[in-house]
Amino acid sequence: MSSDDLEKSRTPRSAADRLLTLLKTRGPQTASDFGAALGTTGENARQQLAKLAAEGLVEAHAETRGVGRPVQLWQLTEAGNARFPDAHAELTVQLLRAVxxxxxPAGLEKLIEARESETLAGYRREMDGIASLKERVSKLAEIRSREGYMAEWSEEDGAFMLIENHCPICAAAIACQNFCRSELAVFQEVIGPDADVERLDHILAGARRCAYRVVPRAA
Structure with a gap:
């Protein structure tokens, strides 16, 4: 699923929703970038961004790019990111602490292992019959998008990138980072023995997204 397809699949209800989705999937952008993406002018986009800034959902910062005046880039605030749901965050964290x-710790680890096994079994069922690495990466992105991760994939220099623009279990992952370790293990299993999966960006490490590189192994 490409980033354009991902944005369309969310069918935002308004220009403001579309701006927030673009920021979530593409990262910091200029008003002109938004205008081009939305089919309007940079000034119209800037007015929408100003309204969102007044609501505390976006903020701007200046970035120097070579010679000339600094460029104003817009990005989501913490409140803006919160518009993209973290599935039952408070209840999940409470349950993890209770376990x-x-x-x-051993009981919590068993819970994570059980979730990993169940997730892996489900992914394998959906991957059944998919032979090529490219199709497996594409299918994994489709599954993860359906689960709320706003995932997309691309092919670069003989490898594949799997991008997850949102983490619907972020609160749980913060409470127990073994969930992230478990998910990486699941990805490696479903991608198969003919490629290596490496995490390049991690939301919990401060990145705006989680990014994985899938590199085919030499024959």
Missing amino acids: QSTFG
């Missing part, structure tokens, strides 16, 4: 306090 750890009741059953200890």
Whole structure:
């Protein structure tokens, strides 16, 4: 799923929603960039961004790009990011803490292992019959988008990039980062033995997205 397809699939209800989605999927942009993406002028986009800034959803910062005046880039604030749901965040964190306090770290690890096994089994069912690496990466992006990760993929220099622009379990992952370790293991399993999966960007490390590089192994 390309970033354009991803944005269309969310069918935003207004120009403001579309701006927020563009920021989520593409990162910091100028008003002119937004105008081009929305089929309007940079000034119209700037007015929409100013309204969102007044609501505390976006903010601007200046960035120097070579010679000339600094460029004004717009990005999501913490409140803007919160518009993209973290599935049942508070309840999930409470349950994780309850499991750890009741059953200890070993009990929490068993819970993560059970989730990993269930996730892997489901992904394998959906991947059944898909032979090529390219198609497996594409299918994985489709599955993850359906689960709320706003995923997309691309092919670059003989390798593949899997991008997840949102983490619907971010609160759980912050409470227990073994969820992230588990997901990386699942990706490697479903992609298969003919490629290596490497995490390049990580939301929990401060990146705006999680990015994975899938590199075919030498025959």
